[in-house]
Amino acid sequence: MSETAPIQVLISELEKGGVVLARIYDFYRDYLSRTDDARARLTEQAIVIANSLSGWYTCLETQFLRISRFFENSLAADRWHQDLLNKMTLDLPGIRQAVIQSDTAALLGELLRFRHFHRYYFDLAYDWDRLDLVQRKYAQVQPLLSRDLDAFRNFLQRLAGSD
Secondary structure, eight states: OOTTHHHHHHHHHHHHHHHHHHHHHHHHHHHHHHOSOGGGOOHHHHHHHHHHHHHHHHHHHHHHHHHHHHHTOOOOSTTHHHHHHHHTTOOBTTTBOOSSOHHHHHHHHHHHHHHHHHHTOOOSOOOHHHHHHHHHHHHHHHHHHHHHHHHHHHHHHHHHTOO
């Protein structure tokens, strides 16, 4: 087995996760475009939106966790979700470059907080102001995250010795 095999495995895992992220995002956008009246503020709409955003963030966080385990594997036990997001902004000379930039992390922080809230919210009366805010952050983070993940993928390919 070559010494670049573990990096190739990580690249493949991240690519696979990227496909899932894109599918969730495409579903979300398609759903919004098919909604008869986005201003209707139906409970069903809130459920689909909240589940899409939560699932998307969970998928992204899983990718971040794979990266963290591959390169440094140390997270604070008490607030590991936030610690993981913060560590993805770190440039670790001799180990790895930053996975995401600070502007991307700030937007993702809102999605992290929403996902945490959504996991433990059991009522069906959604706060549409909050959903609107999170949807704006979700739209804003898409091009930034794409930029950052492309740069990180290029870093991994250089590390593996293949372009």
